[in-house]
Amino acid sequence: MATTAATLHAPAHAEPSGLWSWITTVDHKRIGALYGITAFCFFLIGGFEALLIRIQLIRPDNTFVSPDVYNQLFTMHATTMIFLAVMPLSASFFNFLIPLMIGARDVAFPRLNAFSYWVFLFGAIFINLSFVFGGAPDVGWFGYANLTSKQFSPGHGVDFWAVGLQILGVASLAAAFNFIVTILNLRAPGMRLMRMPVFVWMTLVTSFLIILAFPVITVALIFLLFDRFIGTHFFIPSAGADPLLWQHLFWLFGHPEVYILILPAMGIVSEVLPTFSRKPLFGYPVIVYSGIFIGFMGWGVWSHHMFSVGLGPLADSFFALSTMLIAIPTGVKIFNWLATMWGGRLELKTPMLFAIGFIILFTMGGLSGFMHASPPADLQQTDTYFVVAHIHYVLFGGAIMGIFAGLYYWFPKMTGRMMNDRLGKVHFWLQLVAMNLTFFPMHFVGLLGMPRRVYTYGANLGFNEMNFWSTIGALLLAPAILIFVYNWITSWRSGPPAGNDPWGGATLEWAIPSPPPSYNFGTIPEVHSLDPLWHKDSRELVLASNHVHGHIHMPPNSYWPFLGALGMAMMMSGMVFGWFVGIPGLLLMLLGFYNWAFEPCH
Amino acid sequence: MSSAAATLAPVHEAHPTSTGLNNRKMVFWAFLGSECMFFGSLIATYLVYKGRDKVGPHPHEIFNIVFTSFSAFVLLMSSLTMVLALAAVQRNNQKTARLWLAATALLGMTFVGGQCYEFSEFFSHGLKLQTNLFGATFYVLTGFHGTHVTIGVIWLWSLFMMATKGKLGSERALDVEIAGLYWHFVDVVWIAIFTLVYLLQ
Amino acid sequence: MTDHDPSQPAAHAHPGAKEYLAIGLVLVVITAIEVAVFYIPSMKPVLVPVLLSLSAVKFALVAMFYMHLKFDHKLFSWLFVLPMLLAIFVIVALMKLFGVW
Numbered sequence: 001m002a003t004t005a006a007t008l009h010a011p012a013h014a015e016p017s018g019l020w021s022w023i024t025t026v027d028h029k030r031i032g033a034l035y036g037i038t039a040f041c042f043f044l045i046g047g048f049e050a051l052l053i054r055i056q057l058i059r060p061d062n063t064f065v066s067p068d069v070y071n072q073l074f075t076m077h078a079t080t081m082i083f084l085a086v087m088p089l090s091a092s093f094f095n096f097l098i099p100l101m102i103g104a105r106d107v108a109f110p111r112l113n114a115f116s117y118w119v120f121l122f123g124a125i126f127i128n129l130s131f132v133f134g135g136a137p138d139v140g141w142f143g144y145a146n147l148t149s150k151q152f153s154p155g156h157g158v159d160f161w162a163v164g165l166q167i168l169g170v171a172s173l174a175a176a177f178n179f180i181v182t183i184l185n186l187r188a189p190g191m192r193l194m195r196m197p198v199f200v201w202m203t204l205v206t207s208f209l210i211i212l213a214f215p216v217i218t219v220a221l222i223f224l225l226f227d228r229f230i231g232t233h234f235f236i237p238s239a240g241a242d243p244l245l246w247q248h249l250f251w252l253f254g255h256p257e258v259y260i261l262i263l264p265a266m267g268i269v270s271e272v273l274p275t276f277s278r279k280p281l282f283g284y285p286v287i288v289y290s291g292i293f294i295g296f297m298g299w300g301v302w303s304h305h306m307f308s309v310g311l312g313p314l315a316d317s318f319f320a321l322s323t324m325l326i327a328i329p330t331g332v333k334i335f336n337w338l339a340t341m342w343g344g345r346l347e348l349k350t351p352m353l354f355a356i357g358f359i360i361l362f363t364m365g366g367l368s369g370f371m372h373a374s375p376p377a378d379l380q381q382t383d384t385y386f387v388v389a390h391i392h393y394v395l396f397g398g399a400i401m402g403i404f405a406g407l408y409y410w411f412p413k414m415t416g417r418m419m420n421d422r423l424g425k426v427h428f429w430l431q432l433v434a435m436n437l438t439f440f441p442m443h444f445v446g447l448l449g450m451p452r453r454v455y456t457y458g459a460n461l462g463f464n465e466m467n468f469w470s471t472i473g474a475l476l477l478a479p480a481i482l483i484f485v486y487n488w489i490t491s492w493r494s495g496p497p498a499g500n501d502p503w504g505g506a507t508l509e510w511a512i513p514s515p516p517p518s519y520n521f522g523t524i525p526e527v528h529s530l531d532p533l534w535h536k537d538s539r540e541l542v543l544a545s546n547h548v549h550g551h552i553h554m555p556p557n558s559y560w561p562f563l564g565a566l567g568m569a570m571m572m573s574g575m576v577f578g579w580f581v582g583i584p585g586l587l588l589m590l591l592g593f594y595n596w597a598f599e600p601c602h
Numbered sequence: 603m604s605s606a607a608a609t610l611a612p613v614h615e616a617h618p619t620s621t622g623l624n625n626r627k628m629v630f631w632a633f634l635g636s637e638c639m640f641f642g643s644l645i646a647t648y649l650v651y652k653g654r655d656k657v658g659p660h661p662h663e664i665f666n667i668v669f670t671s672f673s674a675f676v677l678l679m680s681s682l683t684m685v686l687a688l689a690a691v692q693r694n695n696q697k698t699a700r701l702w703l704a705a706t707a708l709l710g711m712t713f714v715g716g717q718c719y720e721f722s723e724f725f726s727h728g729l730k731l732q733t734n735l736f737g738a739t740f741y742v743l744t745g746f747h748g749t750h751v752t753i754g755v756i757w758l759w760s761l762f763m764m765a766t767k768g769k770l771g772s773e774r775a776l777d778v779e780i781a782g783l784y785w786h787f788v789d790v791v792w793i794a795i796f797t798l799v800y801l802l803q
Numbered sequence: 804m805t806d807h808d809p810s811q812p813a814a815h816a817h818p819g820a821k822e823y824l825a826i827g828l829v830l831v832v833i834t835a836i837e838v839a840v841f842y843i844p845s846m847k848p849v850l851v852p853v854l855l856s857l858s859a860v861k862f863a864l865v866a867m868f869y870m871h872l873k874f875d876h877k878l879f880s881w882l883f884v885l886p887m888l889l890a891i892f893v894i895v896a897l898m899k900l901f902g903v904w
Contacts, residue, residue, distance in 0.1 A: 108625045173636065181629045184878070185619035211632060212886055215640035216893075222742065223647070232731050232738040234647075240654040240735055248897060249643060299889060303900070315900055623876055631879045635886030642890025649894065650901045671838045678834060678861075682827035685869050689820050779871075786869045790862045797858035801841050802851060 024557035026110035027518055031117050032096030033414070038121055039088035045128070046080035047481060049073050054438070054474035057467050060459035070455035071138035072157070076128075078141035079161065082261065083168050084124045086395065089403050090264035091120075091172075094179055094203050096414060100509035101197050103188025103527065103545075105520050108181040110555045111596060116175040118565030123167030126573050130160035133576075137161035140453060142254060143224070145235035145246035150228050159228060159576045162221045167572050169214045169221075176210035179203055188508070190527040194288070197507045197530075198281065201288045202267030205295040209256040209263075212299075217253035220246060229575065244309060251302035259298045261395060262362075263291060265402025266333060269355045272405050273337055275505045276352035277344030280531055283336040290329035290336075297326040307375045308382045316375045323373035327366065334363055349503070350424030354405035357432055361397025365390055368443065383453075386446025392439045404431075404484070411491070412498030416514040419495060423487040431480040437473030441466035500542070506531030511538075511545040522548035558599060564592025630780050634787050641791050644746060645798060648739040655734040662803050664727050666720070673716040674796045677751075680709035681789045684782045691765075694772035700765040703778075706785065707758035710751050717748045740799065747795060750788045757781050818868060826868045833861050 025031065053073050056064045065073065095113065099106055107113050130136040137157040139147050148158045183204045187196070196204075223234035224246070233239035235246050274281045281287065303311055303319040311319070337359055346352070368390040372378040381387055404427075411419045445466045450457060457463045501510035510533055512521060525545045529535050533542070567589030574582015619625060652661075687702035721741070729737045761781055764770045770778070837857050840846045846853065867873040872880045898904065 109629070177629050177632050177636075180632050181625050185621055185623065185625055185628060187620040191620070211636040212639050212889060215636055216643045219640060219643035219647070223738075226731070226738065226742060230731055232742075233735060234738055240656050241651065242654075242901065245647065245650060245897075245901075248900065249647075252643075252893060299892070311900065621876070621878060623878065628878070628882070631882040635882050638883070638886040638890040639893070642887075642893050646894040646897045650897050650903060652903070667838065667841060671834065675831065675834055678830050679827070681865055681869050682823060682830075685823045686820055689823065783870055786865050789869075790865050793858050793861045793865070797837070797854050801837060801854050 021557070023562050024114075024559045026106070026114050026555050026557060026561075028095045028099050028107050028110065028113060029414075029516060029518075031113050032092045032094075034117050035088050035095055035120070036092035038117075038124070039085050039092060042080050042084035042124060043089070044481070044485075046077050046085050047478070049077040049080065051474055051478060053077060054471040056455060057457075058471040059468065060457050060461075060464055062456055065455070067455040068135075068138065071453070072131075072136040074453055075137045075140055075157075075161070076131075079127065079137070079165075081395070082141065082257070083165065084127070086261050086399050086403070087172065088120055088124075090206070090261070090399075091116075091175055093199070093264060093268065093403075093406055093410070094175070097410065097509060098179060098182055098200060098203055099186070100413075100512070100516060100520055101200050101507050102183065102186060102191060103508050103521060103524055104182065104186040105524075105552070106555065107178050108186055109178050111558050111561045112174055112178050114558070115561035115565050115596075116171045116178065118562050119167060119174065119568060120171035122565060122569030123164055123171060126167060126569060127160055127164030130157055130164075133160070142247075142250050144250075145224070145243035146237065148224055148228075148246075149236060156576055158224075162224050162228070163572055163575050166218065166221055166225075167569050169218055170568065172210050173214050176207035176214075179207045180211070183207075188521075188524050188527050194285065195527060195530050197267075198270035198284065198287055198291075199264070199267035202263040202270075202291055205291050206260050206263045209260050209295055209298065213253045213256035213260070216249055220249035220253070223249075225575065244306075247306050247309065248302070251305045252299075254305065255302040256295075256298045258394070259294055261399050262402075263294070265358065265399045265406075266291065268402045268406035268409070269337065269358050271505075271507065272351045272355040272409050273340045274531070275409075275503050276347045276349060276355070277341045278347070278504070279340060279344040280506070280534070281336070282339035282342075283332075284530060287333055287336050290332045293329045294326060297322065297329070301326055304373060304378070307372075307378045320373055320375055324370065327370050327373070330366055334359060334366075349408075350419070350421050350428060351405045351409035351503075353425065353428045354401050354408060357428065358398060358401040358405060361393055361401060361432075361435070365393025365395075365397055368393060381446060383451055384446035385442040385450045385452055388452050389439050389442035389446060392435075392442070396435060396439070401431075404428075407484075407488075409503070410509075411488070412502045413509055413514045413516070415492050415495070416498055417491055417495030418498050418502060419491040420487050423483055427480055427483045427487065430476060430483065434473045434476035434480055438470050438477060439473070441470050445470075501533070506534045508532060508545070511542045513546070519552040519554055522546045522552075558596065560592045560596035560599060562592075564589055564596055567592050624776060627776065627780060627783075630783055634783065637787065637791075641743075641747070641794070644739075644743045645794065648743050648799060651735040651739050655736050657734050659724070659727050659729045659733070659736070661736060661740075661799075664724050664729060665800055665803065666723070667800060669716070669720065670796065670800050673713055673720075674792060676709050676716070677713045677789050677792050680706045680713070681786050683709060684785045688775065688778050688782050691770060691778045692772055692775045696765045696768060696770050699770060699778070700762060703758055703762045703765060707755050707762065710755040710758065710785075714748055714751050714755065717744065717751075743799070744795065747788065747791055750791070754781070754785050754788055757784065818874070822868065826864055830861055830864060833857050 022030065022034065025034075052065060053070065056062050056070055056073075058064075095107070095117075098104075128136075133156060135155050135157045137143070137160060139153060139158055139161070143158065143161060147153060148162075183196070183200055223232070226232040227234050227236065233241050235241055235243050237243060270281055270287060300322040301319055303315060304323045307316060307319070341356075368386065372381050372387070372390070408419055408424055411417075445463050446452075448462055450461070450463050450467075457467070498514045500513055502514075503510070508525065508527070509516070511525065523544050523546075525532070525541050527541075528537065532538060567585045567587070570585025571582050571589055572585070574580075574585055621628075683702045683705040687699050687706060690696075690699035690702055724737075729740075731737050731741050758781065761770060761778060764774070764777075837854055840850065840853055840857075866883070872883065
């Protein structure tokens with residue numbers, strides 16, 4: 001079948017390569033690749049920072065790093081992993097897959113898409129420049145007021161952090177608007193909303209969360225920047241302000257943000273499980289509605305991050321109840337995934353192993369999360385390693401395992417080659433063991449009272465052994481990730497050819513060649529079901545998808561989004577670097593936007 | 603009827619969409635939804651911090667309700683001229699459209715001018731951004747609104763230039779409609795600010 | 804929001820200049836009432852609910868008629884109204900949490 005499809009193709013015209021073609025590209029697949037590679041590099045940087053943290057904690061009273069550097073390390077580890085690794089890795093999947101899954105030639109606004117990526121890249125570089133310009137941010141990833149005030153953080157670290165998050169916010173918002181319209185408007189004929197793959201649904205929910213949550217953090221950061229640069233008193237208690245306002249605004253953003261991190265991984269797993277169980281997803285509508293419900297409920301739980309500030313019995317009860325309620329749709333999803341596997345012909349290939357790993361580890365993280373839904377329990381757990389264990393089970397065990405499942409699953413589609421399955425399995429088992437070795441003991445040191453964000457601990461507190469094993473686990477995670485990198489590079493160069501559909505997937509992206517041609521579909525296919533490639537008319541669908549019929553017009557490349565993004569990042573970084581960066585940035589941005597607006601796109 | 607059809611399916615957007623709705627109009631409505639959260643957070647902060655100040659000036663000491671009512675009236679009227687501009691473009695009447703676009707932009711400039719005057723008045727009464735929480739929350743909220751109006755004014759003048767060059771025929775009605783959505787949104791935000799900040803002291 | 808068929812978004816034309824002017828007149832009258840209510844001492848006890856409902860009416864009129872939500876596809880209303888309700892929820896919740904009332 002693959003060969004028939006391939007012969008139908010018009011002779012492939014050589015794709016342009018070289019740096020310029022990447023700077024000017026508006027192809028969603030190339031932008032997805034850029035997002036993926038960039039984000040993975042930051043994942044490695046964030047991981048390296050974590051290793052330094054763990055080495056410092058390998059024994060009591062260690063002096064491997066100074067307290068000051070330690071503060072910078074944990075702040076940048078979290079900031080990097082959340083904003084520069086997990087979110088853009090998800091964005092990489094959105095970019096590469098959404099148009100393929102809904103049967104479109106590109107996203108709704110291809111140049112805006114390029115703009116998103118470049119803003120993200122420049123924002124990410126900007127935040128990390130803080131290491132060489134007088135010290136990285138050292139106030140924790142939620143930067144609580146009034147530790148962030150000029151009085152307590154006189155250096156530039158917080159400025160880099162606040163301005164950097166604003167720049168990254170622009171990138172996330174632009175991408176989210178783009179995917180909302182792409183998903184609602186660019187679906188192939190016959191693909192009703194309830195025929196969209198779950199990954200597409202989760203992308204839609206995530207995008208809505210982004211466009212509604214990011215304005216809140218934008219406002220909070222504006223207040224912070226005004227406090228620091230203009231001398232206002234938004235978070236200065238002596239002027240009558242309440243630093244708790246920061247916490248409320250931050251978590252109003254921050255709680256939807258954790259769903260922004262996990263929902264795409266849930267979407268990936270919902271694609272991988274049916275393929276390797278050879279069974280349609282169990283309870284598709286329920287999974288979709290649960291995802292939407294989680295998206296809604298994510299707005300009513302933010303204060304559970306703040307139980308220890310003393311909100312009063314009414315607020316505590318409300319947020320405890322809403323937090324417990326949100327466990328229901330999450331549990332529903334877990335049971336649906338289990339039921340998908342139940343009675344299926346399971347093929348334990350690497351992506352499937354990661355998907356199963358996701359279910360187990362995410363469930364464990366969910367259960368410890370559920371524990372601190374109860375305010376009295378939370379008061380014991382908050383600011384201890386118990387919470388560190390919880391978030392790493394949901395974000396490493398959850399989001400990262402899901403992302404790895406996706407990386408292994410769609411690697412053949414992205415590159416046209418198969419990844420080495422044996423090395424993949426070695427990676428999985430090593431990562432699974434190392435991950436649990438690192439984070440499981442943290443539950444116990446946390447309950448014993450070891451506080452997070454403190455650079456060391458006394459030898460007589462009973463934390464020694466468990467911290468030692470945590471660090472050994474972290475040191476084992478490094479080779480696990482390196483095995484993946486090695487596998488990725490060697491398979492990309494010389495893996496066996498994958499063909500259109502190496503796994504027997506059900507969704508539209510498997511109907512077209514790997515890697516897909518620049519126009520994706522020769523003819524936009526018509527969709528009649530949720531899993532079109534598993535139906536008896538699938539052969540016709542594959543033929544139609546690859547039938548090129550006349551000239552296909554694709555949007556031309558453009559360098560204006562790149563220049564606009566560079567200008568915007570320079571303009572905003574001018575707040576830290578000075579007017580001689582800011583003013584040229586502003587002019588460059590206006591030039592980029594003006595030419596972008598009047599550039600013909602057809 | 604034909605004008606409405608032109609709005610929804612402009613000639614230069616050939617591909618039909620799944621919903622039948624225009625991509626740019628949809629993204630713009632999503633953007634306005636996002637803006638609701640932006641202004642919502644600013645308004646929430648103003649209301650939460652109201653009355654916590656230890657030093658003045660306080661709102662009731664310096665607000666000039668008559669003047670601000672006039673500003674609100676000006677902005678409200680600019681919404682009316684904006685829809686009249688859209689109606690003219692939809693009828694392919696560029697001359698009339700130009701007139702209403704200019705009127706809208708001028709009313710917007712009047713509003714911004716009024717805000718500058720108001721700010722300088724408050725400034726002379728000793729209310730600076732750094733003075734107290736009222737100063738900070740008030741200036742940042744109304745300042746961001748004023749910035750939105752200013753961007754809208756620039757947008758309107760560029761549409762005016764297009765109409766002057768005869769490039770704003772009914773096939774471009776969507777461009778005017780989207781600018782109008784932005785303009786009306788800025789107006790409804792002012793309706794909220796006027797009531798919550800000025801009238802409900 | 805409206806009773807028209809969502810599959811036929813173009814079925815209703817936008818209102819014309821006459822309707823726009825009528826709405827504009829209503830908006831001006833409401834603003835005048837708002838300012839008047841503000842200055843009438845006997846209105847003090849009901850000032851908050853009266854002003855809030857009057858401005859809500861203004862808000863709704865502009866959104867429905869000038870922004871055409873009444874005539875356009877329902878999806879546009881959802882894209883705008885749900886975030887607006889969320890914003891209102893956030894404002895009310897924060898005021899409650901900070902003990903403003």
